[in-house]
Amino acid sequence: MERLRTPLMILALVLAALILMIQLGAAALPALLAVATPGLGIPYLALYDAILLYSLALMASALVAPARLQGRLQGILSLLFFLxxxxxxxxxxxVALAKLILMISLFVAVPFGTIAYLAVYADFPVGVARATLGIxxxxxxxxxxxxxLAHQRFLENKGLVILIAISLVLNLLVAFLHALVPGLLVSILDAAAAILVGLVAAIWALLALVGSLMAIVKALKVRLA
Structure with a gap:
């Protein structure tokens, strides 16, 4: 059986962490990667991609932590993380829903609300957002x-494959919504994109939270038996 290529696994983990840091606009990033994250859609991607980073971190921890210790801590850590x-x-x-309602209310409140919307939200930097999403x-x-390259058997991990696929789709979704309307309306669809991303992340977190609870209950039953 082909062995895991540890350096490539670590590289994947580092890239996942870098992705999250860019989405959050971390000040610790090098100047080359300190890209702008305008609006809500891009930062909200961090909600979902945090799940991906956590999953990869659990996989990487198996390389260094004893299996017994990892089994005991994983359920509790997952419970806290997903909660x-x-x-x-x-x-x-x-928050994003409230902002979306505010922007729509202003835009349709002709003329003064529309003027206020145009003054505050019409100059969404679409080009900057597109470049950041491309990175x-x-x-x-x-x-x-x-x-x-680390190990082809990662393709057999259906949960990981689905997790990564959804992450890529959400990235494309935000870019698609940014390009769907004229520039002065992008702020509205950006907030809508943030809501969709947040809902997907919350649903995944809820399912994982239930799974963690079930795993803990099962482990306690085995221990008490």
Missing amino acids: VLLVAGVLLVL LMTLKLAMVVSLL
């Missing part, structure tokens, strides 16, 4: 290649 992510996702979706997509594809 926090679920709460954050729901709250951020509500993110490139890094995500590089991460996929690194995983495949």
Whole structure:
């Protein structure tokens, strides 16, 4: 059986972390990668891609942590992680929804509301957002290649494959919505994109949270038996 190529696995983990840092606009990034993240759609991608980074981190931890220790901690860590992510996702979706309602209300309130909308939201930097999404997509594809080169059996992990596929689709979705309407309306669809991304992340977090709870309950039953 082909062995795992550890350096490539670590590279995939580093790329996943870099993707998350770019989405969050981390100040620690080098100047070359300190790209702008305008609007809500791009930063909200971090909600979902945090799940991908966490999943890869669990896989990488298996390289160094004893199997018994990892089994004990994984359920508790996953429970806490997905609980926090679920709460954050729901709250951020509500924030984006409130902003979307505000922008639509202003835009249709002719003439003064429309003027206020145009003054505040009409200058969405579509070109900058497109460049940032392009960088993110490139890094995500590089991460996929690194995983495949690390071990081809990652393709057999259906959960990981679906997780990565949805991450790529969400990246394309935000870019598609940015390009769908004239520039002065992009802010509205950007908020809509953020809501969709947040909902997907919250649903995944909820499903994973239920799975973590079931795993903990099962482990306790085995221990008490």
